[in-house]
Amino acid sequence: MLLIKNTKIYTMARGIIDNGDILIDNGKIVAIGENIRENAEVLDAEGLIAMPGLIDCHSHIGGISFSRTNSYSDINEMTNNVTPDVQAIYSVDTNSEDFEYAYKNGITTLGITPGSGNVVCGLAFATKTCGKNIFEMTIKNPIALKVALGGNPKGTYGKRNQKPSTRMSIPSIMKELFKQAEKYMNEKEEAKEDKDKIPEYDEKLEAIIPVLKKEIPLKMHCTQFDMLASIEIAKEFDLKFTLEHAWGASNYIEEIVESGCGVVFGPVGSMRTFGESSLIDIESVVELENRGVLIALTTDAPFLSIDSLIHHAGEVVREGCSIERALRMITINPAKIMGIEDRVGSIEEGKDADIVLFKGVPAYDTNAKIIHTIIDGNIVYSSSVSIPNLNK
Template sequence: MRIKNVRIYTMDDNDRVIDKGFVTVENGIITAVEEGSPSECSENDIDGRGMTLYPGFIDAHTHMGLTSAGVGIEGEDLNEEFDPCTPQLRIIDGINPIDHSFEMARQAGITCVIVSPGSTNPIAGSIAAVKTAGKRIDKMVVKTVGMKFALGENPKLTYMDHEQSPATRMAVASIIRDNLCKAQRYMRDIEQAETESDLPDYDSSMEALLPLLRREIKAHFHCHRADDIFTAVRIANEFDLDYTLIHCTSGHLIADELADENVSCVVGPVICDRCKPEMAELSPANAAVLKANGLEVAVCTDHSEVPIEYLPISVGICIKHGLSFYDGVKAVTCTPAKIADIFDRVGSIEVGKDADMVLFEGNPFEVMSSPALVMIGGKTVGRDNV
């Protein structure tokens, strides 16, 4: 099957844009990306009629399926807020793929989401990249991509209400450090064990942190305020973690300092108010300023803080406030794929990658735009007059 007669934003590492070309798909995988017209056609081919084909959009930070729409507390699986350190929690055990938000994502051209636990705990649990089509979460998962950490108001206020630690930013950072140090010792004990009887007693929370210490997954730091952002950088550097900054709300004020750290940022939510003190410096120009200072920037909704279907509009607002159109496309395709270390499968239109693509007639980031075609794994999940 081919999608032909389309302009193609490949979003590959060569920044290739094909003015008129076609993409061939076999068994859910892209097998050709070519200029011109195919030499042969079949009845299954899709004529794009000059529209523009993009990689399927990716939201780099969501809580998809952890808060079921219209259900209330029974559907809340976002925060395990009775223990400040829960790295052993597996995100896929909390995601409800039947939740309406997955359908809304598909309708907006979002084919993959990064799903994270909430931010009440200094260490909250694993993070996974998930396709937005499917009924069984085990078949939708691309891979586990990270471990969630949270700084600032959320853990402070949660445990202050519980009348336990942490109640200060110092204590939040201390809990993170203590557990990373314990995990380092646990890892050394495993590596130095000469026999099975020498192995340390199994500890699920320490086991969960080992891939992080081995840099097999990233630390995702929830941080809004400038001082919290620098605490995230400080801890990551102390423990040699591969990491990314989530929200990074005050990033535009310290972009020159962050540029020295060569760190990626996931900006958002964009369509929201300054709903708490640490978001006082919220600016729609944040993404543009960070990008201008050389940082890699993805845009997120933080669903359900902003409904998932407003991801393209969020990018449009960032473009309105200084981000280039091409960098806007990158912010929801190749950049989040690279941040999540899933660029080998998604985030660009290249041979060998999953056939996750979205076709638009006009600007995909305008409020009146809807995709003419949405494809996930070579299967059409949304189609309008093509």
């Protein structure tokens, strides 16, 4: 047992507890309150702030590396413009230094997704950032089917003189595949136990059935030029979906709100350049959140460093959002988007004991420092700052 004492708790579920305790047993949070007394190892966190482990629900770490000593890309299967059956979980190297860098910076859960080189890219999954191997670390697989509109798939195949070479080709490719999957799914349902009528097994179409049944959402890579196209495609097939990156969302506030989708915005630190990166409008995040849209933030790591996630939340605060609501965008909101809010994203009894202790208010104090990262009840990182005392 571990008992965290005397800390200010941002629960992300039941508000803020100014001076509380958190009791952890067997990797789970078993009690939250004041003056908890238990025969447990005590972590005195007086003067610190406790919050759920941070979550980035759109990441590529372990599948792409820009390391000088071990650079690789194993998360873009760019041999076919539609690859719905490939799974990101089989490409991830947990020995990547990015995993250690993640939990040292308070990120305890990631949504790892295929890249956006294809129109239909493959299946994403949710994982902890520390553990024995990727399968034991995994919380849920799959969490979504990744698809991509815009410059990335067009750039991949256009230079080969293959489809898609234009933006207008991408929705037609996507919709054709979804119609095939609908037909395949309906034929399976109608056949039921009649083996003679069951269609031949198709692994690609099988991967799309959970999307059609709304068991998992589409993660739709899009920016200002393709946001409305993404919404229209999802609407046509009545699908759950999130808009990923969503730069330029300020031009489509009403349409996004009306669609009922979630938005995974970022990375914030990308350059304001020509084309798809010309409008990185963090102010849209505040407006959409005010209008009830479920918002999460992403660093798109390793394209932007994973440690910048807390700074993304700080930028949202700078645009006028409250600290607690901004912190929800990197804790409980991405957990909800991935469908794992029963496990992570808030400090509540029964949830995984993934907790970060800060000195300073994260997303507000620019010098807020991580003192401890706890995953599944284990302290996996402690800073060199000797502020709390770990006593029996």
